[in-house]
Amino acid sequence: MEHKELNLLNEALGFHNNNLYGRFVLVEDTVDTTAAFVLHQILKHSFSSHPSSSVIFLALSHPFSHYDRILRKIGCNLAAQRDNKRFFFIDMLMLQFPDEGKPNDVGFAAVFEKIESVIKALPQDNTKFVTIMIDDISFLQVAANGSSNDVLDFLHYCYTLTSEYGCAFVALDHKDIYLNEEKPAIISEMEYLADILVKAEPLATGLAKDVHGQLMVLHKQHGISPVKIHNFHFKIKENSIECFYPGTKI
Amino acid sequence: MAESICRSLRDGALEGELAPTLTIKDSLASPFSFNVFSHILLQLSSQKSQSHGIVIVALSRSPSFYADFLKNKGVELSSSNKWIHILDCYTDPLGWKDKARKSGNVNVVSDQISLATSSYKSVKDMDKLFLAITDLGRGLVGENKVRFCVAIDSLSKLLRHASLQSVAGLLSNLRSHDQISSIFGLLHSDLHEERATAALEYMSSMVASVEPDHHSSENCLSEKNFTQGKFSVRSKRRNGRVRETSEKFKVEAEGISFASISAEDGTTVAGLLPKVQFNLQLSEKEQIDRAKVVLPFEHQGNGKPIQIYDGRRSLEESSGEGAPISRCKNEDSALGEIIYFRDSDDEMPDSDEDPDDDLDI
Amino acid sequence: MAATRTRGSSFSRNVSTVTSQNSGLKHGPNGTTFLSSGIPDLDKILGGGYTLGSLVMIMEDAEAPHHMLLLRNFMSQGLIHKHPLLYASASRDPKGFLGTLPAPASAKEDKTRDLTNEKDLRIAWQYKKYFDPQLNISSNNESYLCCTGAQQDYCNDLDLRKPLDRHFYSGMNVGCVSIQDSPDLASLQDQCAKFLSQFSRNEANISSAGRIAIQSFCSPQCKFANMEWHMLSFIRSLKAMARSSNAVVLVSFPPSLLSPSCSKRLQHMADTLLSVRAIPDEDKEMAKLLTGYQDMVGLLNVHKVARLNTQVPVILETTTFSIKLHKRRYLVLECLNQAPVDGSSGSSYNTSGSCSGSTKAGSLDF
Numbered sequence: 001m002e003h004k005e006l007n008l009l010n011e012a013l014g015f016h017n018n019n020l021y022g023r024f025v026l027v028e029d030t031v032d033t034t035a036a037f038v039l040h041q042i043l044k045h046s047f048s049s050h051p052s053s054s055v056i057f058l059a060l061s062h063p064f065s066h067y068d069r070i071l072r073k074i075g076c077n078l079a080a081q082r083d084n085k086r087f088f089f090i091d092m093l094m095l096q097f098p099d100e101g102k103p104n105d106v107g108f109a110a111v112f113e114k115i116e117s118v119i120k121a122l123p124q125d126n127t128k129f130v131t132i133m134i135d136d137i138s139f140l141q142v143a144a145n146g147s148s149n150d151v152l153d154f155l156h157y158c159y160t161l162t163s164e165y166g167c168a169f170v171a172l173d174h175k176d177i178y179l180n181e182e183k184p185a186i187i188s189e190m191e192y193l194a195d196i197l198v199k200a201e202p203l204a205t206g207l208a209k210d211v212h213g214q215l216m217v218l219h220k221q222h223g224i225s226p227v228k229i230h231n232f233h234f235k236i237k238e239n240s241i242e243c244f245y246p247g248t249k250i
Numbered sequence: 251m252a253e254s255i256c257r258s259l260r261d262g263a264l265e266g267e268l269a270p271t272l273t274i275k276d277s278l279a280s281p282f283s284f285n286v287f288s289h290i291l292l293q294l295s296s297q298k299s300q301s302h303g304i305v306i307v308a309l310s311r312s313p314s315f316y317a318d319f320l321k322n323k324g325v326e327l328s329s330s331n332k333w334i335h336i337l338d339c340y341t342d343p344l345g346w347k348d349k350a351r352k353s354g355n356v357n358v359v360s361d362q363i364s365l366a367t368s369s370y371k372s373v374k375d376m377d378k379l380f381l382a383i384t385d386l387g388r389g390l391v392g393e394n395k396v397r398f399c400v401a402i403d404s405l406s407k408l409l410r411h412a413s414l415q416s417v418a419g420l421l422s423n424l425r426s427h428d429q430i431s432s433i434f435g436l437l438h439s440d441l442h443e444e445r446a447t448a449a450l451e452y453m454s455s456m457v458a459s460v461e462p463d464h465h466s467s468e469n470c471l472s473e474k475n476f477t478q479g480k481f482s483v484r485s486k487r488r489n490g491r492v493r494e495t496s497e498k499f500k501v502e503a504e505g506i507s508f509a510s511i512s513a514e515d516g517t518t519v520a521g522l523l524p525k526v527q528f529n530l531q532l533s534e535k536e537q538i539d540r541a542k543v544v545l546p547f548e549h550q551g552n553g554k555p556i557q558i559y560d561g562r563r564s565l566e567e568s569s570g571e572g573a574p575i576s577r578c579k580n581e582d583s584a585l586g587e588i589i590y591f592r593d594s595d596d597e598m599p600d601s602d603e604d605p606d607d608d609l610d611i
Numbered sequence: 612m613a614a615t616r617t618r619g620s621s622f623s624r625n626v627s628t629v630t631s632q633n634s635g636l637k638h639g640p641n642g643t644t645f646l647s648s649g650i651p652d653l654d655k656i657l658g659g660g661y662t663l664g665s666l667v668m669i670m671e672d673a674e675a676p677h678h679m680l681l682l683r684n685f686m687s688q689g690l691i692h693k694h695p696l697l698y699a700s701a702s703r704d705p706k707g708f709l710g711t712l713p714a715p716a717s718a719k720e721d722k723t724r725d726l727t728n729e730k731d732l733r734i735a736w737q738y739k740k741y742f743d744p745q746l747n748i749s750s751n752n753e754s755y756l757c758c759t760g761a762q763q764d765y766c767n768d769l770d771l772r773k774p775l776d777r778h779f780y781s782g783m784n785v786g787c788v789s790i791q792d793s794p795d796l797a798s799l800q801d802q803c804a805k806f807l808s809q810f811s812r813n814e815a816n817i818s819s820a821g822r823i824a825i826q827s828f829c830s831p832q833c834k835f836a837n838m839e840w841h842m843l844s845f846i847r848s849l850k851a852m853a854r855s856s857n858a859v860v861l862v863s864f865p866p867s868l869l870s871p872s873c874s875k876r877l878q879h880m881a882d883t884l885l886s887v888r889a890i891p892d893e894d895k896e897m898a899k900l901l902t903g904y905q906d907m908v909g910l911l912n913v914h915k916v917a918r919l920n921t922q923v924p925v926i927l928e929t930t931t932f933s934i935k936l937h938k939r940r941y942l943v944l945e946c947l948n949q950a951p952v953d954g955s956s957g958s959s960y961n962t963s964g965s966c967s968g969s970t971k972a973g974s975l976d977f
Contacts, residue, residue: 031875031878031879031884031914031915032914033924034924036922037922040922062854063851063854063855065920066854066919066920069641069642069920069921070920070921070922073921093851093854094848094851094852096844096847096848109344109346109349109350112346112350113346113349113350116347116350117350136879138876138879139847142840142843142844142847142876143844143847145840145841145844146839146840149410152410153343153344156343157344157346157347160312160340160341160342163312163314163315163340164312164341174875174876174879176875177872177875177876177879178872179871179872179875180870180871180872180875181872183440183441183442183443185410185441188278188438188440188441189406189410189438189441191278191281192278192281192310192438192441193310208926209926209928212924212926218476220281220476227476227477227501229476236922236923236924237923238921238922238923
């Protein structure tokens with residue numbers, strides 16, 4: 001049961017028909033319940049989905065060694081993929097733009113240029129199977145000294161790659177940061193853009209050892225196809241994610 | 251009404267009048283303004299109207315998206331170049347890609363988009379944007395008095411790139427341009443200050459808002475809110491009146507469909523008499539009587555010892571009294587007793603022991 | 612079934628061991644290394660201590676100085692292990708703070724303490740068989756075992772009333788910085804970078820570990836206290852620097868002085884997130900509700916435990932602990948024992964016996 005390939009999360013994300021390409025997946029979490037594992041799952045899937053797929057990973061919160069260890073446990077060797085030129089790890093842990101007053105867009109434009117040049121360096125046929133992943137949007141805003149506009153411009157450019165090349169764009173942000181803001185520009189605009197929205201929340205009854213939280217996966221797909229909502233609980237293990245409907249856990 | 255907005259957009263502007271302008275606004279609770287936008291776009295392109303061309307200012311959707319969309323809806327793309335033109339502010343709004351291309355020797359991927367597209371690379375400049383839009387329109391319909399229509403797919407994006415004042419300036423310039431028959435654009439109202447939303451509503455002759463069906467904020471992400479909702483329109487009429495109408499909409503795979511609100515839905519007929527056969531209301535007397543009833547779990551203490559109805563007494567005393575729950579007099583508790591027969595002798599007599607007497611504290 | 616079996620086996624495999632060559636460090640799961648927080652109970656709660664390369668943040672209570680207890684023990688334990696230390700605070704003379712650090716208790720005192728502890732502990736006789744001293748936080752048996760003998764043990768029992776000997780902090784490897792008068796954090800960031808560069812993580816075996824302690828990070832007397840983005844980017848880069856070095860960065864900050872979103876951002880940045888709270892004085896209600904209320908000085912909440920190199924979160928069975936000063940000398944953390952008043956809360960579930968055991972199982976689950 002644990003190693004069933006199609007668990008609820010994969011099903012909810014639509015892995016069975018490979019349809020993350022050309023989509024924007026926004027993952028939201030809170031201090032109590034982290035959703036980083038969703039990124040790990042997508043990362044693993046992106047490598048196994050297609051022989052010529054590749055991933056561009058913009059790391060803001062954790063170094064390569066962290067992801068390497070985690071992915072190795074769920075059966076994916078990032079170091080090998082990096083050597084095969086299928087995994088491009090852009091270390092932005094120390095990314096910081098100069099202080100207020102000066103425009104940040106030059107810095108973000110440079111980062112974007114880096115991403116685009118990676119895609120362009122790929123063989124023509126492989127550009128369709130690129131996944132761009134950002135592991136923490138909120139850190140982008142810190143790096144930009146709080147300017148949400150610059151972050152949104154950058155994210156928009158990343159988003160255009162989904163239509164230009166058919167890439168998948170996956171980003172993680174923390175919902176609870178914005179709860180007290182009157183008009184939380186970044187998270188709302190991202191939610192409008194997102195084709196698939198994944199929300200991780202703690203259980204209302206508090207943390208438990210057997211249920212680590214609940215996930216809600218919402219398919220919007222530009223409103224062209226009907227909306228689907230999946231709700232389920234999850235438990236994170238080292239080598240897999242156990243997903244189950246509320247109350248069905250033995 | 252969706253139909254009536256499309257009609258007034260098609261009818262266009264009279265000579266010397268401002269062009270009719272529609273703002274479609276939505277919120278995250280029901281984010282379907284784009285469905286409405288594309289619905290109107292389709293209506294305008296499929297039926298005869300005053301305008302002979304449409305300029306789409308694409309900020310939030312790619313030109314290829316529009317090409318696919320129109321093709322799926324059965325619009326002939328080969329002939330569409332004569333009357334539709336996309337101003338692409340989506341692919342490279344700030345000129346980043348352009349800069350990269352100039353500096354490096356990267357080859358430009360030419361998208362095979364069957365729609366006429368011009369790219370635009372400095373969204374922050376509203377005056378230039380105005381010139382670009384009108385140039386494109388003129389290119390479609392020619393220099394004479396033929397009019398065209400402008401569709402802006404995200405006023406919110408514009409507001410992010412430029413000040414409210416300059417966006418309002420752009421809109422007002424477009425409205426008073428004598429070759430523009432109508433304008434429509436969409437706005438995500440929860441991204442902006444109230445002032446910005448109000449200013450854009452002030453600038454437009456029609457405001458359509460997409461709202462969730464139920465305003466219960468308890469769980470705004472229920473599946474129902476993502477398939478249907480309320481569509482209400484306030485239109486300022488020429489005679490100075492305001493007409494407000496609302497409809498239901500449903501989002502399906504084929505697109506968005508509108509239906510008038512039927513009487514059973516109750517949103518408009520809330521004040522009318524309920525159409526239920528049963529009497530759910532209480533008369534005044536009934537209400538007073540109901541308030542007098544003392545429920546068994548309520549504290550009955552008025553000096554007397556407290557009695558708790560245990561379900562047994564009514565067997566013995568149900569003869570003369572009324573409802574057993576309203577009694578609160580001091581009864582003789584000796585009347586109740588428990589007669590217990592042990593089922594068999596090997597049953598342990600455990601129930602009458604203190605379960606805690608082995609505690610050695 | 613399968614899950615419990617694997618857990619059982621991995622538990623025994625992954626038990627942290629004190630490395631012999633480097634004092635004050637021990638191996639944890641997933642290739643991490645722990646160093647001690649200076650509080651035996653906290654080490655146990657966290658599954659071994661603070662993880663090298665992690666950022667530990669303590670949310671201060673606006674009214675109580677309990678974060679100082681955690682800071683002092685962290686710093687003092689590091690000095691005992693000869694870990695280089697960088698201490699920054701908003702006071703004018705941060706060096707003076709070193710004089711208030713606690714010193715390790717002598718072995719003799721330890722023994723007497725342990726005996727009294729055994730005497731104090733009273734449980735119903737029929738539960739004695741369930742009582743496993745190895746798993747019991749309040750008994751302090753285990754900490755006693757690892758703290759007897761030489762000073763070079765992983766975690767010492769620190770006596771809060773005995774000042775640390777001067778020779779521990781008069782050496783070259785202790786730096787003190789006052790952040791009160793600096794206009795921004797650039798100079799502190801430079802000093803942290805310089806400090807951390809000594810411990811950069813490149814060779815396989817760890818030669819030495821560093822500790823950075825920043826007290827009351829955004830306290831209002833600092834000149835940069837209203838530059839929230841500046842402070843956030845400082846903490847972010849501090850975290851990134853810590854990640855690539857063998858050091859632990861401990862920062863305490865008062866969340867009530869920050870905007871809610873800024874405080875949430877800091878909480879997200881933290882690898883290990885703790886908070887301390889004051890408890891009301893002479894509160895009759897609370898005294899009835901909590902056993903041992905008289906000895907408590909405050910509460911400690913564990914919000915997040917560092918999960919470097921793993922995706923599995925650490926779920927503690929209980930996250931609130933009472934801070935007690937045993938004999939007014941030793942810092943002790945205990946699970947809250949709620950007197951069975953309202954029946955609804957599973958008070959028996961929270962007994963101290965089960966909690967530390969589960970802590971370990973959670974963090975070492977494979």
